[in-house]
Amino acid sequence: MATHLYTLAQYTKLSLLKYTILCFAALALSVLNGCGGDSPKGTATEKIILEDDLGRKLELNGQPKRVFSLASSMTEMLYAILDTSTIIARTPNDDYPAAVYTKPVVNNYPVDYEQILLLKPDLIFTVEGITPLDVAERLKELGVPVYYQKYRTVEDVFTGMEDIGKIMGREQQATQLADSLRKEVASIARKYKNVAQPQQVLAITWKDPIYVYGQNTIFSDKLKILGAENAVKEVFEQPYPALTREYILKLNPDVLLGGSKEKLEKEFFNLYPELRKVKAYQNNRIYDPTDNLQSRPGPRVVESLRELEGFLYP
Amino acid sequence: MMGRGLYFVVALLLIVVVLGLGLQVGSFEANATTIWDAFFNYNPDNTTHFAILHLRLPRLILALVVGASLAFCGYLMQAMVNNGLADPYLLGTASGASLGAVIVFFGFVPISMAGLYLPSVFAFAGAFLVTLVVVILGYRKRQLIPSQMLLAGIALSSLCTAMVGMLTFLSDSEGKLKSVIFWSMGSFERATWQLVAYPAVTIVLALLFFLFYQKQLNVLLLGSERAQALGVKVARTRWVIMGVVSVVTGFAVATSGPVGFVGLIIPHVTRAVMGATGRGNLLFCAFVGGFFMLLCDLLSRVIYPPAGLPIGIITSFFGVPFFVYLLFKKNYNFRG
Numbered sequence: 015m016a017t018h019l020y021t022l023a024q025y026t027k028l029s030l031l032k033y034t035i036l037c038f039a040a041l042a043l044s045v046l047n048g049c050g051g052d053s054p055k056g057t058a059t060e061k062i063i064l065e066d067d068l069g070r071k072l073e074l075n076g077q078p079k080r081v082f083s084l085a086s087s088m089t090e091m092l093y094a095i096l097d098t099s100t101i102i103a104r105t106p107n108d109d110y111p112a113a114v115y116t117k118p119v120v121n122n123y124p125v126d127y128e129q130i131l132l133l134k135p136d137l138i139f140t141v142e143g144i145t146p147l148d149v150a151e152r153l154k155e156l157g158v159p160v161y162y163q164k165y166r167t168v169e170d171v172f173t174g175m176e177d178i179g180k181i182m183g184r185e186q187q188a189t190q191l192a193d194s195l196r197k198e199v200a201s202i203a204r205k206y207k208n209v210a211q212p213q214q215v216l217a218i219t220w221k222d223p224i225y226v227y228g229q230n231t232i233f234s235d236k237l238k239i240l241g242a243e244n245a246v247k248e249v250f251e252q253p254y255p256a257l258t259r260e261y262i263l264k265l266n267p268d269v270l271l272g273g274s275k276e277k278l279e280k281e282f283f284n285l286y287p288e289l290r291k292v293k294a295y296q297n298n299r300i301y302d303p304t305d306n307l308q309s310r311p312g313p314r315v316v317e318s319l320r321e322l323e324g325f326l327y328p
Numbered sequence: 329m330m331g332r333g334l335y336f337v338v339a340l341l342l343i344v345v346v347l348g349l350g351l352q353v354g355s356f357e358a359n360a361t362t363i364w365d366a367f368f369n370y371n372p373d374n375t376t377h378f379a380i381l382h383l384r385l386p387r388l389i390l391a392l393v394v395g396a397s398l399a400f401c402g403y404l405m406q407a408m409v410n411n412g413l414a415d416p417y418l419l420g421t422a423s424g425a426s427l428g429a430v431i432v433f434f435g436f437v438p439i440s441m442a443g444l445y446l447p448s449v450f451a452f453a454g455a456f457l458v459t460l461v462v463v464i465l466g467y468r469k470r471q472l473i474p475s476q477m478l479l480a481g482i483a484l485s486s487l488c489t490a491m492v493g494m495l496t497f498l499s500d501s502e503g504k505l506k507s508v509i510f511w512s513m514g515s516f517e518r519a520t521w522q523l524v525a526y527p528a529v530t531i532v533l534a535l536l537f538f539l540f541y542q543k544q545l546n547v548l549l550l551g552s553e554r555a556q557a558l559g560v561k562v563a564r565t566r567w568v569i570m571g572v573v574s575v576v577t578g579f580a581v582a583t584s585g586p587v588g589f590v591g592l593i594i595p596h597v598t599r600a601v602m603g604a605t606g607r608g609n610l611l612f613c614a615f616v617g618g619f620f621m622l623l624c625d626l627l628s629r630v631i632y633p634p635a636g637l638p639i640g641i642i643t644s645f646f647g648v649p650f651f652v653y654l655l656f657k658k659n660y661n662f663r664g
Contacts, residue, residue, distance in 0.1 A: 222433075222447065223510050223517060223635065256506075256635035258517055260383045263375060264355040281439045287520065288382050291375070 064161065064181065067174075068142060070150075072159040077183050078136035084122045085144040087310035088163070089114060091171075092139060094313035095178050095188045102133050110306065110314075125149050130158060137161055139178065141311070143253070165311040167235040168319075172196055175313070191313065198316045199239060202323065206241025213326055214245040216265060216294070217303070218272035219254050221282050224262065228255045232311050236319055242269075242326050259286050269326065270294035274302040301325040332608060335601055339615040343392065346622045350388045351380060353629050382521070389528065390519040390583060391625040391639075392618040395590055397531045397580040399617020401573045402591030403598065403610055404538075407545050408569045409474040415592040416577040418481045419570075420458035422586030423488035425578070426511050428454025429585075433507045434495050448523070451511075452582035458484055459574040472566045513638030514587035516625055527579040531614065534572050538610050541568065546605040588640045589647040590617055596654055620647075 062074040081096070082103040083089045089108045092101050104114045105122040120129050122145070130138075135158055140150070142164035150160035161181070163174045172192040179188020215237055217227040226246060227233040231253045234244040245267040246255070270292070272278060278300055283290055294300055303325070307318045351363050356376040358366075365371075366380040401416035408414070417423075428450035432439060440446055462484055466477025496508050538545070544565050547555045552562045577591075598606075598613040606612070624643050628636040 220506060221439075222507055223515060225506060258355065258383075258634045258636070260379045261355040261634040263379055263383070266375075284440050284443065285445050285518065288378070291378065 064159075066162045067164045068147075068162045070162065072137075072154075072161060074137060074159060076136075078181065080133070080135045081137045081139060081182070082117070082120065082133070082135055083108075083139040084120075084125070084149075084160075085139075085141040086110070086306070087312040088139045088141050088144075090310060090312035090314060091175060091178060094191055095175060095184050096182055097184070100182065102135060110310075125153075127152065127156060131156060137181070139163070141165075165232050166230065167232060168199055168239060168311075168315055169196075169235075170232070171311045171315050195313070195316050199319065202316075202319055203239045206239070209241030212237075213242040213268040214265065215242050215269045215271065215326070216245040216262065216267035217308075218270070218282070221272075222285060224257050224259070224286075225254045226257055228253050233308070236315075236322060239319060240323055240326055259288055262289060263291060266292050267294050268297070269299045269301070271301050271303050271308075271325065273300075275300045277302070332602060332606060332612075336608065336612060336615070339612065339619060343615065343619045343622065346619060346626060347388055347392075350622060350626045351384050353626060354379060354384055355634055356380075383519075386521050386524050387516045387519040388622060388625070390516045390524045391621045393524065393528045393531055394514075394516070394580045394584045394587065395594075395621025396614035396618035397527055397576045398587065398591040399594035399598075399620070400531065400534065400538075400610060400614045401577045401580075402617075403595040403613045404545070404569050404573050405591070406595050407548055408566055409478065410549060410551065411474075412596065413592075414478075416573060417485070417586060417588075417591065418478055419574060419577070420462045420481045420484040420488065421455040421574065421577045421581055422588075423485040423492070424454040424456070424458025425451040425581040425586055426454070426492050426508075427458075427488040428452070429511045430492050430495050430508055433504055433511075434499060445518075447511075448518075448582045451585075452578050454488075455578040455581050456574060458488060459578070463570060463574075471563050472570065474566075510638060511585045513640035514585035515636075515638060516584055517635070518583065523583055527576075527583050530576050530579045534576050535611060535614060537572070541565075542607065542610060545569075545610075549605065584639075586640070587621070587643055589643040590621060593647045593651050594620060596651070600654060600657070 060076050062076065064072040064074060066072065079100055080102045081092065082101055083092055084105060086105065086107045086109070089101075089104055090110055093111050093114065098113060101117060103120045104117040106119055107122075108114045118129075118133070120126055120133065125145075130153065138153065138158055138160045140160055140162055142162050145160065145162070150162070153160050163170075163177070165171050165174060172195060175188045175192045176185070179185040217233060219225045219227060227244065229244055229246050229249045231244075237244055245265040246257075270278070273281070275298070283295065289295065303318075303321055307314055307321060348360075348363075352358050352360070356379050358376055358380060362376060363380055366374075366377040370381065371377050398416055402414070405414040405416055405418060406412055409418075429447040431437065431454075432447040432450045437446055437450070462477060462480045463472065465480035465484075466472050466474070468476065492508065492512075496505060499505060544555075544560050547558050547560045548562065548565060550558070555562050555565075580587075594617040595613055597616055598609055602609050602612055621639075621643070624639055624646060625636070627646070628639055628642045631637060631642075
């Protein structure tokens with residue numbers, strides 16, 4: 015944590031500097047814009063009406079040229095499809111692809127409205143559950159529409175890509191990417207079409223209290239593609255429900271994801287020694303998936319499937 | 329006198345009934361026969377038996393013990409400061425414990441060390457340290473001044489809450505926030521037999537001790553001058569109460585988080601039923617506290633399976649209406 019604080023201090027210093035530079039840049043830009051604005055362009059005034067995955071209606075003044083995302087997974091999507099010069103910012107958590115580090119940072123928790131206005135985006139992309147709806151409403155009032163996507167299945171990610179392509183005029187790139195990823199998913203799915211006894215997998219997201227990946231998450235679909243199943247069959251209201259030790263004992267999963275064996279031994283089984291009875295512990299089938307890879311539904315979804323495949327069929 | 333004895337029997341019976349019901353609620357199907365078998369024909373290969381004896385029972389006992397501890401400490405605090413608004417957390421125990429646990433969750437120290445689960449250890453340390461500071465601040469002319477101590481407690485609690493708030497705000501993960509919420513509302517899900525042992529032994533010892541100390545406590549209710557005149561060493565009695573309350577609450581909070589409301593309301597229930605100075609008041613208060621907590625735990629798991637709502641939410645939901653009823657009951661006097 016000490017190092018964490020250090021980087022935080024460093025980081026604020028840095029961003030302050032960047033901030034001032036940006037202020038000037040934005041000022042200069044706005045002056046330029048103001049001059050150029052006198053001659054109206056036909057495309058800029060054309061209104062576009064969009065409906066996002068949550069059924070919210072958005073109004074755009076022409077095709078968006080300056081966009082960014084408030085969710086790390088969405089940032090990966092944008093980088094995979096867009097001309098990167100149209101991506102104008104990143105959130106503090108964004109770390110993939112590495113090129114994202116060249117973009118100015120916008121705080122997403124709490125949302126830095128002022129900085130967003132300064133950057134003048136035409137549209138902000140985000141993912142359901144990451145950006146609260148009231149934040150989106152506030153941004154709309156400030157003249158910045160927010161477009162939500164939601165994914166329950168791997169296929170949802172691919173259609174999401176195509177939607178982004180359509181909005182941003184990059185249909186060809188988006189379709190190409192989506193189709194090649196679809197092919198890869200199909201070839202993985204073919205391998206595990208006839209698994210006789212699907213492995214029951216439990217993925218923990220937090221240890222005290224115990225939170226896990228619920229049935230209604232994209233994780234369940236990934237497992238299905240790999241011929242396995244989410245051990246949690248019951249559908250809870252929350253995507254990541256809290257469970258009791260007894261519930262997990264009853265699920266008795268074959269595979270447990272959530273950290274290395276040593277780490278879980280110390281931080282999980284030490285706290286809940288009763289859970290050493292589950293099959294995953296008895297048979298030593300505990301794995302440590304890469305958090306950012308698994309938790310971000312995006313263009314690396316096939317990579318995340320391959321990682322899970324490695325755990326399920328070692 | 330007969331009447332009071334009857335109340336004890338009723339309280340005990342209620343505890344047994346709720347324990348019996350509580351043992352049946354969980355993910356594994358279990359009826360009365362299964363529970364009987366788990367106790368008397370235990371089969372180590374039967375997971376249901378295992379769940380009943382090693383998950384459900386320690387959880388219920390922990391709820392019972394923590395409820396008893398908090399009610400008992402609330403009673404002592406109300407007697408000590410001679411004010412019906414007092415509760416065990418006035419000394420800053422709850423927020424101190426939360427801060428201790430949160431410090432671990434936010435990664436300043438490892439989660440476990442030498443086999444010890446550090447959030448509980450730090451919660452206990454936090455509770456104890458904050459209490460110590462509050463007592464030092466409430467100490468003047470070789471005496472504990474209750475009003476000064478209360479103010480110190482409120483101030484330090486706010487400080488700890490602010491620090492928890494700051495850590496929470498700066499956190500980068502939603503999971504951590506959930507831990508903080510659980511730590512501010514309480515939960516019995518961590519219960520194991522080893523964990524239950526600490527608060528259980530403490531509350532039993534404290535109850536035994538106060539069976540012999542009850543007289544001083546009742547005289548204290550007359551006010552410190554009169555108590556002094558009647559030969560009670562007021563200063564020393566306050567120290568004893570302080571010490572016991574901080575240890576008992578510390579263990580309760582370190583194992584389950586700061587469950588609210590029990591320590592405030594149950595002492596009032598006790599006095600409403602048993603009179604202000606009854607002989608068995610402390611013991612009865614512990615019984616009722618334990619029963620109330622068991623009931624709340626059961627409700628929390630029935631309403632919101634499987635994990636149960638944070639217990640503090642239930643204690644308030646069911647405690648407040650009863651409190652209002654007491655407020656309107658004419659022949660009950662809220663003054664300590």
